[in-house]
Amino acid sequence: MSFDAIRKDPADFAMPPNLDDYERCTADFDWESASRCLDGLPGGGLNIAYEAVDRHVHHGKGDKVALRWLSKTDECRDCTYVQLMEASNRFANVLARLGVSKGDRVFTLCGRQPQLYIAAMGTLKAGAVFAPLFAAFGPEPVRSRMEIGEARVLLTTASLYRKKVAPWRHELPSLQQVLLIDDGDPAPGCLSLAALMAQASTEFAILPTQAEDMALLHFTSGTTGKPKGAIHVHQAVLFHTLSGLYALDLHPQDTYWCTADPGWVTGTSYGIIAPLSLGVTMVVDEAEFDAQRWYSILESQRISVWYTAPTAIRMLMKAGAELAQSRDLSTLRFLASVGEPLNPEAVVWGQAAFGKPFHDNWWQTETGGIMIANFAAQTVLPGSMGRPLPGITAAIVKRQEDGHVTSTSAAGEVGELALRSGWPSMFRGYLHEQARYEKCFADGWYLSGDLASCDAQGYFWFVGRADDVIKSAGHLIGPFEVESALLEHPAVAEAGVIGIPDPMSGEVVKAFVALKPGHDPNESLRREILGHARKRLGAVVSPKEIVFRENLPKTRSGKIMRRLLKARELGLPEGDISTLESDER
């Protein structure tokens, strides 16, 4: 099956797209003009929180809802820009009173509660570094990240503190204060956030941070190994803002929902900073994925721009397009996805369920923002990640043995995806791992570690992570292609593909498949799926073996951990599994 290009008809646009003419906009782009989308601190300097919150109040938009919070119990609370400004000022005052100074690390370990968003902005205002952790991490991953990051302050809840921090707290002397979100008396050694906030002023003079001052510390997903702490600076807000405009097509009238948790870079860059900087209303849902709940949020909150991830989309596909079709989702105008390759089947499914395709985009914790995207006004090629954002130069390169790289101009040739270094949200280091950081660069390129190709129209196609690519009988096989073909079979909900050693071919392809509800994992279905894959992919590329699994091992941010499938298959050590979501073997 091949997937047709999805062309856009200007008559269908509910709003004129921000990036209407890709060629013109990329050709005319320069960073100096682009930086006019920011205000800068009134006294000089740059601070993410000022751009995200306070400037809107100064522009007379203080009464607009910045954040609409939906609790697990269906409570709905609005926080306007002026309220967010005042609350984050209070938080910044609390930090100042606790002696937190510029560059200190403020960690958060909590669910998507309003205090998390207030703390993010307050921390940045105080000149400190915001380091969000995912609440579902176990004690060890929490500890190791806080150790690497030299946490000075932690914001968490009483129960998370008791379970995940108290047992080892005395071993981390840098951690001076723990603030608890819960009402009531705090645990020994902790402080009540509410009590401190009540005493704090709603006025705060934002520290005059500079563009290159450290602002954010994000840990990578740990898909390929031990997570790394990526350093980002205040200047990143320029790219968050621009990419929010271009890649997510955000307009001030939008109600926007990013489903990612701020514990992952997406949930901060696009779940806090970009939408706020662009002055939109963003919805935050405290609860975890549930198909019915998600549709009901899309409908009742009248979401217009929705940014989610392939795993969630595949789960919605599993639940059936009818669930979407039974809702009034007429306000939804732009759908985007990131985090993993988005199978063409899923892009096209968007058309059936929502009348619009999902727009895949590609980036990493290290890039800080969206680098390659399918844009609202541009043709979508299902299975392609799209084209580089204005201001971003991407290329396919080959590493040479002498450490240099050469870029290839041949359409369709597979190589490493590289970006010309120097964009504002590029990471400025891996904390305490300078050598590892330097190894990511050669000849002015940032080397992503992902393999891809670029076609004659400049669209990029993901092949796989360099570590996941399978070498079989002289062919390079990208797991994504095989997984996408498997997903086209109506019984397949998810697929993870690895290479296993083979005396003849070097490696052969093995697939792990999870079925949609109502399908029995029997031998005849296994053979049918093998046959389907062989027909689609040919004998060399198609899996030699398929095994059924209830679930595939994934990171908590929803990425299939192929390295774990492989380690288990070959009886090798599992490596760092701190980000593994519980799975069934």
Ligand code: ATP
């Ligand atoms: P680690 O670096 O610790 O192994 P990770 O690479 O999964 O973890 P992230 O920075 O969260 O950590 O993820 C970035 C990676 O996710 C990319 O390098 C790429 O492999 C994958 N990815 C993200 N978006 C896409 C996409 N649209 N298509 C294909 N792959 C994607």
Ligand code: MG
């Ligand atoms: Mg990575």
